Amino acid sequence: MTDIRNPLFLARLQPCSLVTDVNLAARFGCGYPWTDDLTLLLESLRGSLVARGISSVIETNKLTKKYGDLIAVNEINLKLVEGDVFGFIGPNGSGKTTTMRMIATLLSPDYGEAYVCGKSIYTHAEEIRRLIGFMPDFFGVYDDMTVLEYLEFFAATYRINGPARRKVCEEKLELVDMSFKRDAMVSQLSRGQTQRIGLARVMLHDPQVLLLDEPASGLDPRARIEIRNLLKRLGAMNKTVIVSSHILPELADVCTRVGMIEKGELIVDGYVHEVMRKARQAIVLHIKVTDRPEQAAALIDQADTVQHTSMQGDMIVAQLKPGVLDYSDIPTQLFEHGFRLNLFREEEVNLETAFMELTKGKQQ
Secondary structure (H helix, E strand, O other): OOOOOOOOOOOOOOOOOOOOOHHHHHHHOOOOOOOOOHHHHHHHHHHHHHHOOOOOOEEEEEEEEEEOOEEEEEEEEEEEOOOOEEEEEOOOOOOHHHHHHHHOOOOOOOEEEEEEOOEEOOOOHHHHHHHEEEEOOOOOOOOOOEHHHHHHHHHHHOOOOOHHHHHHHHHHHHHOOOHHHOOOEHHHOOHHHHHHHHHHHHOOOOOOEEEEEOOOOOOOHHHHHHHHHHHHHHHHOOOEEEEEEOOOHHHHOOOOEEEEEEOOEEEEEEEHHHHHHHHOOOOEEEEEEOOOHHHHHHHHHOOOOEEEEEEEOOEEEEEEOOOOOOOOHHHHHHHHOOOOEEEEEEOOOOHHHHHHHHOOOOOO
16 A cells, blocks of 8 residues: 655645535535625635545645754644635744745655645655745845836746736736836835735746745734735635734634644644634623613523623623524513613624634643
């Protein structure tokens, strides 16, 4: 039997295009009910494709890197498909950059394997480099060039020649909203503008995979928002993106999937809605009534679905019992007893809350 741990093992299929037509979901046995949340549906479909063995764009198996006695990356397993925007979350020194550099074929693992579009990092490094765009946290620029000259220089290294070179550069400038700076000197750009030019540079050859290491690091609030908007557009273009950050709110609105790494170990990995659901042990409701909030709270507290209630000012906070998903009895009871609602909603779980809950007791 072939040992799949052998770096030379190449039994991988070429990646297929992700099916995004929800009408084809039945072919994969998804059986999803109708939902207006298209993002949630596509995340679930992607997860089903991976679970059923459909080719992944990025796949790692026990990927490991050591520096002496220090284990920088410890047996990381990942499977990402087309269109995934994967948020790689962890503190500085946790192994994010090392993992990305191994996937980019810039660093050799000590153990394990990684595949990009079905190609092994051990035997097809040159081909993989044509398929990826890697943007490190800090990168050098040529200060004596204009923005357009800078992009054209790198386009030439990708063998984009003739009229197509200028066309591609103009398109990428437009994509990152930097056309207005095409004739400016690179040395005159702000940190945020330099990051956007760097992103345009790594997309010149239209890579399927983008590895972005702390792209929003050191940026002002406006530049951070612009980078986040760019990442959303890349996901919509069906690129597979790994974006690292040690600042959780940066990734909350961008990623379809998140991985939380601590001291080289991937301790959480899943689609965003799955991670949020795991982090929330029980649903918490925020309720406001027009009058008599204490009496309303006492009534809610008697419901079979409710664990306990508390008051935050004039707002009732009701925590449901673990596993309870249907709480339609609560507003019904309130209406029957003459209460009128001003507010009735679930408490949201953000990535910071999820990270603290899911990593509790796992950090060394």
